[in-house]
Amino acid sequence: MVFPSRTKRKILAAARMVAALALAGGIYTLIAPGAQASQGLSAAAEEGKALYETSCISCHGNNGQGVSGRGPSLIGVGSAAVEFQVETGRMPAAKQEAQIERKPPAFDSDQARQIAEYVQSLGGGPQVPFPGNDAPEGNISEGGQLFRVNCSSCHAFSAGGGALSSGKYAPPMTGSTDRQLYAAMLTGPQNMPVFGDNQLTPQQKFDIIAYVQNMKSDVDPGGWGLGRFGPVTEGIAIFLFGMVVLIFTALWIAGKS
């Protein structure tokens, strides 16, 4: 009897798995009552649908219509919103809380885009207008101007974020890709206001992205940015540290030798 090599066995197992999945999927589409929903889906959207049905369906419903008390409707939210939420790990959410936080994503960005494609097919909505992760070039100084007008009140001048009401906060932009920044502006995730294309044109969004990425690529003067929150943390740090040093110095000077 010939034992197939390890690799061969793995490949065979994978092939069997794919075949079984395809068969199961095929039978499902034939007999499922909502078969019309999957009509005309692109290949990516089909993949996305499969992912959706394992990870999203319990809160957002079998056709993205939402489940009352658990998750909102996804009809019309568009692919940009899905990409942002899934790629940054906010979705699938671990639990309901004041703010759903960024965490290591459950899906890679290809899978995120497949799910996004599927949700896009449910009812349209805003889409990120460029392929890939990198936005077209923007004007950094224009972006700085726009950032200070539109973004800095919540995200602070240095994109370090800041507090909102009742435990919510504007997150720092560390780790955000161009695509995520664009999707966030376009869709207004969670409590962020929406900045549609009438409000900030795509070019203005590229400018803001260029500014944010430029700012993020810089090092902190002195080596420690203290979260880049700005004068409050810096003031507290220098006050506490400086006061301790000054008090002990004064004690030493005045102490008897």
Add this chain to the structure above:
Amino acid sequence: MTTRFEEVRRGALEKDGVEIVHYEPQFPPGSKSERRMVRVVSLIFLLSGLFAFAFVAVYIWWPFTDFPSVKGWEYEPGSSWMKGYTPVLGLTLGLALCLLALGVLTWGKKLLPHEIALQDRHDGGSPPDERRLTGQTLVFVGEELGLNRRPLLKVALLAPIGGVALAAAAVPVGMLIKNPHKPNDLLFETGWSPALNGGNPVRLMHEDGKPIRPEDVSVGGQITAFPMTKDGLGATNKHADSPILLIHLRQDDAELLRANTVHQPKNIGGMYGNLVAYSKICTHAGCPASLYEQQTNKLLCPCHQSQFLITDNAKPVFGPATRRLPMLPLGIDGEGYLVGLNDFNGVPVGPAFWEKPEA
């Protein structure tokens, strides 16, 4: 022959009544421990000098920019030697100064002798003859000025005294006389007043002067808008009390607000579709309340954490603010641009003042 120390001690006692009761060097002169302490202090001074020289060297030779790099003198983000320039300057000069202070302090604390000196306080007042002499001096100076003998000077002096007093009183008294409610009622009138615009409602505009159409704000979005006043200064400090936050509410939230306006009758009909505009000036201390949470419909002020509930006529729900943000009634003009219909319905914007009506 008396030593110099004896001379100083006797002098202090005789001239100033200072008695040195205890005087003792910390180390026997020339002893091993004294020489060691001298070496320590010298080392500190030496280090201080070294850091001072390092400061100068860094100031001159540290690569201050990336020049000559590909981009010339342009600032480059990211890590490079130039980013260390300021911290290293601060570190070297700071250490030089700190070590100098440390050296001087160590010298004083470790090398100078211990000394206890006593001096009696003066008791009571000065002797009678000294007091009398002082009094006589003052009276004599007064007589020599000769005001009684030279009456013209006396009268002439009244002019500067009266003038300066008047000048000092002018500002505080003047502030009580000037009426902020006349001729224009500054406290009740902003750039949105149609009266200042030839009787026409004032258009909303972006910071750059572009007028705003209703569809320019996305659902769940907000824009800071300024009055398009006749003088063209709507987005400047001249109309610093006029900025508004124009918010496009979601259908449900808009209906909730429309229903809630009955509690605040001045706001009834103030929305345009699902658009609503509130003064951006916080009613607590006048900061721009611009942190808009689009899900909870709260508007936050970053200065003192006041929160206003947009869907309930911008009622303050948290923080030090106690008054609602006034709503600017919205309409649309013949060309399809948004206009402010009535100057916040006469509700004054911003923080309280004495005669501000309850709002």
